[in-house]
Amino acid sequence: MPVVDLAWQSVRELNAALHRLAAETNETLWEIANPNGKHAIVAGVDAPIGIEIKGHVGYYCAGMNKQASVRIHGNAGTGVAENMMSGTVHVMGDVSQSAGATGHGGLLIVDGNAAARCGISMKGIDIVVKGSIGAMSAFMAQAGNLVVFGDAGDALGDSIYEATIFVRGNVKSLGADCIERPMTEQDRTRLADLLGRAGFRDGVDPGAFRMYGSARRLYHFHIDNVSSY
Amino acid sequence: MASSKPRTEPRFSATFDRYTISEIQRAAATGIYDIRGGGAKRRLPHFDDLLFLGASISRYPLEGYREKCGTDVVLGSRFARKPIHLKIPVTIAGMSFGALSGPAKEALGRGASAVGTSTTTGDGGMTDEERTHSSILVYQVLPSRYGMNPDDLRRADAIEVVVGQGAKPGGGGMLLGQKISARVAGMRTLPEGIDQRSASRHPDWTGPDDLEIKIEELREITDWEKPIYVKVGASRPYYDTALAVKSGADVVVIDGMQGGTAATQEVFIENVGIPTLAAIRQAVEALQELGMHRKVQLVISGGIRNGADVAKALALGADAVAIGTAALIALGDNDPALEAEYNALGTTAGAYDDWQDGRDPAGITTQDPELEKRLDPIIGGRRLANFLSVLALEAQTIARACGKSHLHNLEPEDLVALTVEAAAIARVPLVGTDWIPGQSRT
Numbered sequence: 001m002p003v004v005d006l007a008w009q010s011v012r013e014l015n016a017a018l019h020r021l022a023a024e025t026n027e028t029l030w031e032i033a034n035p036n037g038k039h040a041i042v043a044g045v046d047a048p049i050g051i052e053i054k055g056h057v058g059y060y061c062a063g064m065n066k067q068a069s070v071r072i073h074g075n076a077g078t079g080v081a082e083n084m085m086s087g088t089v090h091v092m093g094d095v096s097q098s099a100g101a102t103g104h105g106g107l108l109i110v111d112g113n114a115a116a117r118c119g120i121s122m123k124g125i126d127i128v129v130k131g132s133i134g135a136m137s138a139f140m141a142q143a144g145n146l147v148v149f150g151d152a153g154d155a156l157g158d159s160i161y162e163a164t165i166f167v168r169g170n171v172k173s174l175g176a177d178c179i180e181r182p183m184t185e186q187d188r189t190r191l192a193d194l195l196g197r198a199g200f201r202d203g204v205d206p207g208a209f210r211m212y213g214s215a216r217r218l219y220h221f222h223i224d225n226v227s228s229y
Numbered sequence: 230m231a232s233s234k235p236r237t238e239p240r241f242s243a244t245f246d247r248y249t250i251s252e253i254q255r256a257a258a259t260g261i262y263d264i265r266g267g268g269a270k271r272r273l274p275h276f277d278d279l280l281f282l283g284a285s286i287s288r289y290p291l292e293g294y295r296e297k298c299g300t301d302v303v304l305g306s307r308f309a310r311k312p313i314h315l316k317i318p319v320t321i322a323g324m325s326f327g328a329l330s331g332p333a334k335e336a337l338g339r340g341a342s343a344v345g346t347s348t349t350t351g352d353g354g355m356t357d358e359e360r361t362h363s364s365i366l367v368y369q370v371l372p373s374r375y376g377m378n379p380d381d382l383r384r385a386d387a388i389e390v391v392v393g394q395g396a397k398p399g400g401g402g403m404l405l406g407q408k409i410s411a412r413v414a415g416m417r418t419l420p421e422g423i424d425q426r427s428a429s430r431h432p433d434w435t436g437p438d439d440l441e442i443k444i445e446e447l448r449e450i451t452d453w454e455k456p457i458y459v460k461v462g463a464s465r466p467y468y469d470t471a472l473a474v475k476s477g478a479d480v481v482v483i484d485g486m487q488g489g490t491a492a493t494q495e496v497f498i499e500n501v502g503i504p505t506l507a508a509i510r511q512a513v514e515a516l517q518e519l520g521m522h523r524k525v526q527l528v529i530s531g532g533i534r535n536g537a538d539v540a541k542a543l544a545l546g547a548d549a550v551a552i553g554t555a556a557l558i559a560l561g562d563n564d565p566a567l568e569a570e571y572n573a574l575g576t577t578a579g580a581y582d583d584w585q586d587g588r589d590p591a592g593i594t595t596q597d598p599e600l601e602k603r604l605d606p607i608i609g610g611r612r613l614a615n616f617l618s619v620l621a622l623e624a625q626t627i628a629r630a631c632g633k634s635h636l637h638n639l640e641p642e643d644l645v646a647l648t649v650e651a652a653a654i655a656r657v658p659l660v661g662t663d664w665i666p667g668q669s670r671t
Contacts, residue, residue: 015449039442044379044450060433060446064379078442079433083377098433102374104418120432121374123418140428142418161419219423220406221261 002027007034011041021047035061037077042070045087062089065106081108084125097134100127103144109198116153119146122163128198138165139175145194147209157212166191166209177218183211252495263495264403266584266594267554268396268487268531273504275487276538278651279644280660283630291629298625299635302549304526305387305456305479308448312456312479313365313386315549316345317621318636319539322484322530322553323369323389323460325351327404327413328491328584329557330601331358332609333593336560338362339606340613344621349389349551352402352427354416355381362606367458370447373402373427375417379450387480388447389458390440392431392469395488395531398462398502402427403492408587410596440476448477458482463508463531464501470515474525481516482551483508485531489554491594492585505531505542507654513546522546523637536623543624544639545655552620559616560609561591 004014014032021027025047032053035041039058042051046066053061056074066085075093084103091099094112101117103125113131117139124143132150139155141163151169158175164187165178174180183191183206191206241247255263284290291298305312321341326334328351335358341348347365354376355368368385370377382388393399404413404425414421434443444457459473460482473481485505490498509529516522529542530551542550554562563571565578570590574583584594592603628636631643645660646652652659653666 011449012453016452019452040446040449043446046379059439059442063446064382064450066379078439079446082433083374083379085378101432102377104378117432121428123374139432219420221424 001029003031005033011038018045100125160214165212168209177215179215181211181213264585265582266491267582268489269499274506274651274654276541278647279541281627281643284632289632298629300621307479309456309479311454318549319620320346320551321348322551323349323351325353326356327353330595332601332604332606334359335362335606336609339610343614344617372431387456389460391460393462395462395484395486396490397493397497398464401429405585408596437472437476444477463503466508467511467515470512474521480526482528483512487532488530509545510656536620539620540624540627543636544643559613562593
């Protein structure tokens with residue numbers, strides 16, 4: 001198993017090595033030691049490999065990830081898994097702002113809490129946060145699912161499009177055009193499937209979550225809705 | 230019996246002119262602001278207010294048809310492993326597929342490639358057609374991140390982080406429902422037919438310190454190959470240029486308020502931002518103070534119409550210019566041959582700016598399958614190539630007259646201003662004097 005120690009190797013060397021991997025590589029499990037909060041660690045990986053990062057990471061860890069399964073044994077800075085296309089990113093600690101921002105696909109799991117703007121402009125990514133999330137999360141969220149075991153901050157789902165939000169705790173306030181919707185059996189099945197993919201197969205009741213989505217009142221500008229803008 | 234008493238002519242107010250009255254009436258009837266395309270239409274200090282001095286006894290000209298005058302430019306030489314080389318210093322500004330039809334994007338690519346310059350994507354991602362037809366393609370990273378993906382980042386020749394544009398510094402994108410076709414909606418992961426308003430702020434960075442880290446991430450993803458531009462709408466060009474340089478940009482793009490938009494509120498276009506002419510010297514000043522002039526390249530856009538504008542922008546310190554509106558006109562926008570159809574839309578050739586409506590009779594700013602067939606991308610590309618060639622030829626003509634063997638050798642000392650305000654803004658002497666307003670005479 002390749003081990004890259006960022007105490008003496010650069011992020012540039014690490015990322016270049018990962019970008020050179022062939023699709024059929026047999027170097028399928030990598031370990032990153034001493035990340036020490038550095039930025040853009042394993043950004044732009046496009047290979048079906050596993051990556052274990054032993055420590056805290058800075059901004060944009062696993063940015064634009066494709067295929068790789070990344071596990072961060074620590075906390076993550078701003079924009080972890082931003083614009084992820086596929087694969088999995090699992091943060092075992094807390095994450096800063098804009099986690100999973102604009103992600104098009106894949107799965108982001110956060111064992112701790114997420115700060116503001118979690119899932120902002122998400123475009124198909126699934127995000128599961130075991131703790132709570134900050135204000136303005138899922139702002140302009142276009143597609144995908146955001147699941148929160150704890151509480152959500154102010155203005156959840158402001159100007160949301162077709163993404164779905166599931167929250168088990170309290171929601172401080174909903175943003176413009178975001179409403180609670182009744183969960184159907186299909187919704188519960190979808191949530192259960194997502195929880196299963198995130199590793200929560202037992203002991204989590206999908207029925208304990210409340211579901212939020214777009215009222216679709218702002219899809220076309222109308223002067224009567226001007227106070228919502 | 231009719232009175233023979235003399236009467237004065239009806240007098241229109243300069244304050245409440247006909248346009249202003251019609252806008253008040255329109256606003257009262259609809260309850261919504263006016264949305265249109267294009268850039269600022271009001272009269273502004275511009276390149277027309279400058280003149281070149283040309284050679285004289287103390288300056289030696291080059292022969293117009295015999296002596297070489299270079300036009301090439303390299304963009305991205307600061308950090309990128311693969312800077313881009315343009316044969317002429319005129320690029321095509323970012324315009325989205327969605328705002329423009331597929332054939333229009335193809336025509337832009339064909340025309341630019343024919344003369345060795347670049348085109349730029351827009352707020353909607355990269356299409357295969359524009360990648361195929363653009364030999365040098367700049368990929369925009371916008372707040373919306375519609376269609377953003379690492380594969381397109383890597384197949385681009387350069388990356389442009391868009392902070393703002395001249396028509397609306399501080400405003401987000403807008404594409405009305407009539408232009409959100411199934412393909413446009415699919416590329417943007419949005420429901421078909423909605424009024425799309427994209428964000429004005431980037432989702433994952435705030436301020437210059439974050440931008441520096443964002444640029445670092447983009448370089449990491451692309452293995453430090455691609456030049457990275459930072460584009461801002463002209464408002465505080467001195468500080469924005471300095472902060473873009475501090476953030477690690479290879480190229481700074483400043484777009485003045487004459488720069489076009491596909492769809493923005495009229496009040497925004499006409500009242501926010503500063504003219505292109507006013508932005509150049511402040512941006513150049515920032516680069517010079519940092520010792521980065523000609524090391525971080527400066528691209529200027531907004532109201533570039535002819536080779537004289539190109540030459541003046543370069544003389545004031547820009548490395549290249551970008552055109553958008555002029556490129557669309559070259560393709561066939563506002564063609565007088567379509568006058569009857571413009572009349573049917575309530576306008577006239579030369580004034581058509583309802584690019585947001587998607588009913589463009591020239592087939593350029595539309596997603597209507599029938600209308601877009603009207604633009605032949607091969608013919609359109611040829612027309613654009615012709616226009617770009619003329620811009621270069623005209624700029625060369627002026628540069629040779631000033632004794633310059635390369636367009637980049639033009640300098641502020643070659644210019645004078647026709648008005649006091651242009652002299653103050655461009656920091657060149659008022660014509661017939663040695664007076665630069667705001668600068669003490671020594």
